[in-house]
Amino acid sequence: MGKIVIxxxxxxxxxxKIEATVExxxxxEAKSSGMLFRGFEQILKNRDPRDAQRITQRICxxxxxxxxxxxxxxxDSAFGIADKIPDNGRILRNLIFGxxxxxxxxxxxxxxxxxxxxxxxxVADYSGKDPHLLQVKKFIEGGNLAPFxxxxxxxxxxxxxxxxxxxxxxxxxxxxxxxxxxxxxIFGGHMPHNMSMMPGGVTENVSVDKIADxxxxxxxxxxFIDNVYIPDVLAVxxxxxxxxxxxxxxxxxxxYGVFEMDSEPDLTxxxxxxPQGLVSAKDLKPGKFDPAKITEHVKHSWFKSGSDLxxxxxxxxxxxxxxxxYSWIKSPRxxxxxxxxxxLARQINAYVRGYxxxxxxxxxxLKKFKxxxxxxxxxxxxxxxxxxxAKIVADAMAKWAMxxxxxxPVHADFEIPESGEGMGLTGAPRGALGHWITIKxxxxxxxxxxxxxxxxxxxxxxxxxxxxFEQALEGTRVRDEKNPFELVRIVRSFDPCLACAIHVVNxxxxxxxxxxxx
Amino acid sequence: MKKIPILVLGxxxxxxxxxxxxxxxxxxxxxxxxxxxxxxxxxxxxxxxLLGIIDGRKKVIVIDAVKGQHPPGTLYKFSPDDxxxxxSYDSLHQLGIIEALKLAELQNKAPGQTIIIGVEPExxxxxxxxxxxVKDKIPRIIEMVMxxxxxxxxxxxxxxxxx
Numbered sequence: 259m260g261k262i263v264i265x266x267x268x269x270x271x272x273x274x275k276i277e278a279t280v281e282x283x284x285x286x287e288a289k290s291s292g293m294l295f296r297g298f299e300q301i302l303k304n305r306d307p308r309d310a311q312r313i314t315q316r317i318c319x320x321x322x323x324x325x326x327x328x329x330x331x332x333x334d335s336a337f338g339i340a341d342k343i344p345d346n347g348r349i350l351r352n353l354i355f356g357x358x359x360x361x362x363x364x365x366x367x368x369x370x371x372x373x374x375x376x377x378x379x380x381v382a383d384y385s386g387k388d389p390h391l392l393q394v395k396k397f398i399e400g401g402n403l404a405p406f407x408x409x410x411x412x413x414x415x416x417x418x419x420x421x422x423x424x425x426x427x428x429x430x431x432x433x434x435x436x437x438x439x440x441x442x443x444i445f446g447g448h449m450p451h452n453m454s455m456m457p458g459g460v461t462e463n464v465s466v467d468k469i470a471d472x473x474x475x476x477x478x479x480x481x482f483i484d485n486v487y488i489p490d491v492l493a494v495x496x497x498x499x500x501x502x503x504x505x506x507x508x509x510x511x512x513x514y515g516v517f518e519m520d521s522e523p524d525l526t527x528x529x530x531x532x533p534q535g536l537v538s539a540k541d542l543k544p545g546k547f548d549p550a551k552i553t554e555h556v557k558h559s560w561f562k563s564g565s566d567l568x569x570x571x572x573x574x575x576x577x578x579x580x581x582x583x584y585s586w587i588k589s590p591r592x593x594x595x596x597x598x599x600x601x602l603a604r605q606i607n608a609y610v611r612g613y614x615x616x617x618x619x620x621x622x623x624l625k626k627f628k629x630x631x632x633x634x635x636x637x638x639x640x641x642x643x644x645x646x647x648a649k650i651v652a653d654a655m656a657k658w659a660m661x662x663x664x665x666x667p668v669h670a671d672f673e674i675p676e677s678g679e680g681m682g683l684t685g686a687p688r689g690a691l692g693h694w695i696t697i698k699x700x701x702x703x704x705x706x707x708x709x710x711x712x713x714x715x716x717x718x719x720x721x722x723x724x725x726x727f728e729q730a731l732e733g734t735r736v737r738d739e740k741n742p743f744e745l746v747r748i749v750r751s752f753d754p755c756l757a758c759a760i761h762v763v764n765x766x767x768x769x770x771x772x773x774x775x776x
Numbered sequence: 777m778k779k780i781p782i783l784v785l786g787x788x789x790x791x792x793x794x795x796x797x798x799x800x801x802x803x804x805x806x807x808x809x810x811x812x813x814x815x816x817x818x819x820x821x822x823x824x825x826l827l828g829i830i831d832g833r834k835k836v837i838v839i840d841a842v843k844g845q846h847p848p849g850t851l852y853k854f855s856p857d858d859x860x861x862x863x864s865y866d867s868l869h870q871l872g873i874i875e876a877l878k879l880a881e882l883q884n885k886a887p888g889q890t891i892i893i894g895v896e897p898e899x900x901x902x903x904x905x906x907x908x909x910v911k912d913k914i915p916r917i918i919e920m921v922m923x924x925x926x927x928x929x930x931x932x933x934x935x936x937x938x939x
Contacts, residue, residue, distance in 0.1 A: 301791060301902045313904075316791045316821055361825075369824075393884050405875055432883055436828030450822035770844030773854040773894075775920065 262742050264749075274715060274754050276727070278745055280736055285745070288724070288731035290715045292587035299574045302705040307333060307674055307697050308457065310705055314693065315451045317707075320365075320755050323358035323442065324686030325693075326455045327351065328707070331525065332693040333457035336680025340523035342670040347459025349658050350668060352517045352531070353472065354446040354455060355684075356655045360479055361438035362687035362753075363601070363648040364487060367641065368431035369405075371750045372424060374743065375494045377414035378406045380421035390429035391422065410741035415497045424493070427486050434482045441475045444468050459669030464662045472659050480652045483645075491645040495627065495638050502629055505637035505748030507730030508596045509539030511603035512547065512713070514692065516685030517654070525549075525683050531654060532647075532685060535607045536592070539635045544610045547592075549681060552692070554708065555589040558582060558717040565720055566591075570679065570694040572706035589716035589725055590708050598726040599689030599713040600752055602643040606634060615653075619646045637730075640751040674700050686710050688753045714752045727752065780815040781834035782928055783887070784921055785826065787819040787873055788841055794848075794897030794910045798839040801917050814925060819873070827876045831885035835928045837921055838873060842894025849909040851916065852894035891924050893917060 262278045273293035278285045298317045302310055311329045315322040330351070334340040381394045397403070416424070439449045445462045446452030454460045462468075495502070515530030522528040526549065536545035554572060556565045560583045563573030577583075590597075597603075608616035609631070623642050624631060633639060675697060682693040689710030696704040716725040724732065730748050737744070784805065790796030802818050810816070819826050830836050842852050856877045880886040895917065898907040905911075 297902055298791060301904065313791055316789055318821060320825075322821065365824075389884065393882055397882060405878060429882060432827060432879055435825075436831075439825060439828050448818075450825055451818070451820045770842070770846060770852055770854075773844070773852040773858065774846060775851040775853045775893075 260739050262736070262739055262745065264742065264746060274711075274749075276731070276745060276749055278731055278736075278742070280739055283735055283737070285731050285734045285736060288728045288745075289584055290587075290717060290725060290727040290749075291585040292711075292715060297574050297576065299572075299705050299707070302702045304701050304703075307336065307695065307700075307702050310693075310695060310702060311456060312451075314707065318755070320362070321358070321686050321688065321691075322450045323355055323446070323452060324684065324688075324691050325707070326452055327355050328682040328684045328686075328691045328693040330455045330457055330682065331684060332680045332682025332695050334680075335523070335525070335682065336678045336695050336697055337457055337672045337675060338678070339458055339670055339672045340525075341521045342672075343459050343518075343521050344667045344670060346464050346662055346666050346668045347670070348518050348521060349662055350445045350460045350462065350464070351455055352658055353655055354442055354452055354460070356517070356651050356658075357438050357442035357446070359651050359687050360441075360483070360648055361435045363644050364431050364435055364438070364482075366644065366687075366753045367487060367491060368428045370753070371641070371747075372428060372490075372494075373406060373409055374747050374750060375414070375498060376416060376424040376428070377421045378425050378428075380418050381425050384422060388426055390426045394425055394429065410743050410746065412738055412741045413743045416493065417497075420493050424490050427490055430482070430486065434479055437475055437479055441472060441479065444472050444475070456669065458672050459667075461669065463668055464664045464666070466664050469659055469662055469664070473656065476652065476656055476659070480649075480656065483649050483652050488645050488649060491641055492623070492626065495642065498638065499627060501637040501747065502627065502633040502639065503636055504734060504744060505730045505751060506539075506635045508598050508726050509635055510592075510595060510597045511537045511539070511606050512592055512597035512599050512690055513604045513607040514547070514683035514685055514690045516604070517651075525681065532604045532608055533611050533613060534683075535611070536597070537603075537606045537610050539606075539632060542606075542610050542631060544607070549683065549692075551593040552708065553591055553594075554712075555591055555719040557589075557720040559585050559588045561588065569692060569706040569708050570681070570696065571704070572694070572708075574706070583717075585717040587712050587716045589719040590713050591719055594721075596719070596723055596726060596729065597713060598752075599710050600640065600643075601647045601687070601689075602634065602640045603689060604685055605643040605647055609634075615650055616646065619649065637748050637751040640753075644753070676700055688755055689713060711752075711754050715754055727754070779832050780813060782814045782925060783817060783830060783833045783836045784814060784839070784925075785817045785819050785830065785836060785873075786839045787821075787823070787826070789821050791902065791904055793899050793901055793903045794895070794906055795841050795900045797841050797895045797897070797906060797910055797913075797917075800906055800911075801839045801914055801921070804914055805918060805921070823873050824876050824879070826873060827879055827883075830876060830887055830890075831880045831883065833887040834889070835924070836887040836890045837924050838890065838892045839917060839921070840873065840892065840894055841897040841900070842892070844894065844896055846896050848896050848898030848907070849913055850896040851913060851920070852892075852896070853920065854892055854894070856890050856892065889928075893920050893924075
């Protein structure tokens with residue numbers, strides 16, 4: 259019996275540790291631990307409610323736009339103006355958030371996960387003239403291997419020419435992501451931490467010039483998604499097709515819905531571009547979602563707060579060293595059950611409801627691999643769903659931009675109520691994101707956020723049922739315990755991102771004395 | 777798009793007390809009039825996403841909290857080449873500002889020169905204020921930034937005034 263510990267597992271901000279106990283080559287038990295206390299809720303108490311929109315953006319270096327969206331919807335609802343958002347404001351929010359989706363999905367595939375499948379060393383003897391590849395070759399020759407290492411060895415299967423082209427695309431994807439940020443900044447004003455979204459709408463006005471600029475930049479990104487990103491995902495899927503049945507996990511999917519299509523004040527009735535709902539992989543039938551059924555368990559988390567509480571009355575009181583606990587993440591449950599969130603959850607929800615273009619795109623991928631819809635519930639299914647989602651969102655954004663009306667209002671006025679409650683449900687690139695607020699004496703009395711990686715990466719619940727990462731890992735065959743490719747591929751397919759709170763530079767192993775300035 | 781040649785980039789999380797020193801310095805510098813070849817930027821909690829902000833500049837001056845095992849308030853000045861990229865963050869795989877600079881190199885768009893001005897934090901915890909030992913260093917940090925701008929061969933107009 260062996261124990262595999264992967265810490266940290268994220269290629270991006272965050273502190274996620276996976277501990278897998280392996281018996282006879284099979285993962286018998288997996289434990290997912292968030293290693294950082296995330297208690298920003300405490301600093302919101304007694305502040306002006308509008309501050310929530312600015313402050314929650316700062317909790318994360320990767321998804322500020324998602325928190326900006328969730329907190330804005332939350333404040334719209336608490337201020338009683340959710341039905342007053344003008345069309346321009348609604349569309350501009352979708353365009354700002356959509357830009358963030360595109361950069362996030364491209365980042366995830368190329369920069370956070372591709373290196374588990376693509377062998378960069380294939381470029382070492384490159385003899386062509388592509389400037390991107392020559393630069394990578396120079397890096398490798400200089401022994402300058404970060405950010406390509408550390409990595410596991412022994413299961414790189416792509417043909418050499420695909421390794422080379424995917425590495426080239428890794429570099430091009432950096433440029434494309436910069437374009438996504440520029441796209442966001444046209445109506446968002448600043449990246450990171452956009453300044454434009456606010457309760458009531460946005461602050462940036464619409465002009466013909468800005469629409470043209472937006473469309474022009476978006477076209478380059480769409481071209482990349484259609485001609486580079488999607489083909490690369492399909493190429494990886496072609497040679498790693500066993501991952502259509504590895505890392506399936508819990509098979510329950512939850513989506514809150516994302517991208518506002520009307521201004522219905524009740525978020526369970528509002529029309530969203532990607533629908534809200536539940537699906538079980540068992541029958542692939544759509545189920546109705548009721549936000550009152552969300553609770554958070556804390557039996558195995560380092561909190562002394564009450565367990566099984568709805569987020570609107572949630573508590574965040576730390577208890578480090580609590581017996582039996584192994585994570586700083588709580589365990590969100592829906593109706594007491596475990597649910598996976600993310601692009602796959604959103605696209606499966608769209609698929610079973612017959613939403614186009616999800617149905618056609620998913621079917622074309624399944625046909626290519628001669629697979630049934632159940633193959634989606636897998637490590638590769640998550641990557642395919644993310645790529646399909648990027649295409650659908652980018653195509654829709656091109657249409658939405660043309661629905662803007664220059665000169666017409668972008669926001670509605672509001673007053674901060676003496677007291678009230680709000681709920682903001684949306685879909686972050688990584689999955690269902692919810693914010694809840696209670697206002698008393700015009701100030702924040704309670705604020706809680708339940709984020710996607712809490713859903714996916716949480717520990718066992720009060721009944722001992724493992725979370726989505728844990729379930730996806732348990733039962734997996736590990737070929738080489740020293741190179742547990744299978745485990746990192748499974749967990750990274752969820753696009754984990756955690757508690758991105760601290761950004762201090764910590765030059766380990768470097769004596770800093772010589773750099774001290776008096 | 778032509779970029780302003782000198783970038784002063786404050787990074788860090790201003791809801792994590794001293795971690796946010798970079799952002800506080802930018803806010804302070806915004807109160808002064810600066811020559812137009814200098815851009816001040818609040819990089820906030822982004823690391824990797826700042827690639828498109830730093831690339832193609834003549835000089836980048838980064839201000840951030842740095843844990844260098846010296847007393848709180850200690851100031852450091854170094855270049856990214858002084859510390860290995862894979863060792864720069866708490867966890868092996870975090871992609872922060874140092875990694876973003878590496879990637880700029882990969883794109884052949886690395887800034888002409890990069891200087892990191894670091895401050896040893898006293899307290900990193902939920903809160904919007906700096907500790908006094910770190911806050912008191914802001915004028916000295918701004919001096920250091922201005923010195924770096926001078927080195928870049930720019931004449932700072934003598935009429936920097938407090939607005």
